[in-house]
Amino acid sequence: MLELAGLTKYYRNNAVVDDVSFQVLPGEVTGYLGPNGSGKSTTVKMITGLLAPSAGKVLLDGRDISTDWTGFKRRLGYVPEEAILYSYLTGLEYLRLIGRLRGLREREVEQRANDLLELFSLHAFRHGAISTYSKGMRQRILISAALMHNPDLLILDEPLSGMDVTSAQLFKHLLDELARQGKMILYISHVLEVVERVCERVVIIYKGRIMANDSVERLRDLMHLSSLEQIFSELVEQRDLQAVARDIATVIQPGRV
Numbered sequence: 001m002l003e004l005a006g007l008t009k010y011y012r013n014n015a016v017v018d019d020v021s022f023q024v025l026p027g028e029v030t031g032y033l034g035p036n037g038s039g040k041s042t043t044v045k046m047i048t049g050l051l052a053p054s055a056g057k058v059l060l061d062g063r064d065i066s067t068d069w070t071g072f073k074r075r076l077g078y079v080p081e082e083a084i085l086y087s088y089l090t091g092l093e094y095l096r097l098i099g100r101l102r103g104l105r106e107r108e109v110e111q112r113a114n115d116l117l118e119l120f121s122l123h124a125f126r127h128g129a130i131s132t133y134s135k136g137m138r139q140r141i142l143i144s145a146a147l148m149h150n151p152d153l154l155i156l157d158e159p160l161s162g163m164d165v166t167s168a169q170l171f172k173h174l175l176d177e178l179a180r181q182g183k184m185i186l187y188i189s190h191v192l193e194v195v196e197r198v199c200e201r202v203v204i205i206y207k208g209r210i211m212a213n214d215s216v217e218r219l220r221d222l223m224h225l226s227s228l229e230q231i232f233s234e235l236v237e238q239r240d241l242q243a244v245a246r247d248i249a250t251v252i253q254p255g256r257v
């Protein structure tokens with residue numbers, strides 16, 4: 001089990017992640033949902049070791065991950081929000097590189113890289129440079145790379161961005177399958193409909209604080225609302241979007257300055 005315990009990050013005197021605690025259980029896809037700027041990526045950066053927390057800790061199976069980064073990273077598969085890839089490598093070369101860095105045996109590297117490329121419909125493009133790939137293809141390469149070493153913890157930051165409908169459906173089935181195998185999966189998104197379809201449990205964050213942590217079903221029951229979108233707008237203060245849209249349209253009018 002992955003556990004966040006009182007995780008906090010201050011920038012200057014401002015807590016952008018404020019006492020965040022929740023668990024990611026094996027066999028479940030846990031959604032981490034919040035609007036832009038709510039603190040999702042900052043939380044993920046603390047889990048993956050890219051940022052040091054101001055307070056709190058992250059535990060994997062009861063052990064503070066900062067006491068054994070190497071052991072933790074061996075168990076982690078991470079799909080970052082921004083695709084940072086060696087774009088001059090081909091898809092196959094990239095997966096080989098990742099497999100070797102992950103310490104897989106050469107035969108395993110070849111087998112898994114080719115199998116994943118095939119299953120993600122990238123095999124025909126395996127000898128093309130990643131720089132020539134579309135956004136959706138890059139995303140599928142990133143997901144393949146995260147799966148190469150068969151991690152038991154997966155952290156996926158907006159993994160569907162740029163993916164077409166078929167790839168997205170395949171990905172949803174894949175998450176179900178990986179959860180059934182007992183993996184821990186944390187799925188970060190600001191897209192409500194996606195989280196609702198993909199996750200059993202959802203943690204909602206707003207302005208750095210947890211607003212809700214429950215199963216999608218229970219949240220619906222509690223709030224007597226049918227969709228996560230309605231629940232979300234109940235939980236977090238919504239700006240008057242129409243008024244903001246009107247203001248934007250007004251400020252760009254000629255003759256205002």
Ligand SMILES: Nc1ncnc2c1ncn2[C@@H]1O[C@H](COP(=O)(O)OP(=O)(O)OP(=O)(O)O)[C@@H](O)[C@H]1O
Pocket residue numbers: 011016034035036037038039040041042043190
């Ligand atoms: N290095 C930094 N210095 C100061 N403030 C920061 C820094 N990084 C992030 N923030 C602020 O922290 C808050 C949370 O940002 P974060 O990127 O975690 O949000 P998010 O939920 O991931 O948003 P998005 O959905 O847009 O990716 C934002 O208000 C952001 O401006």
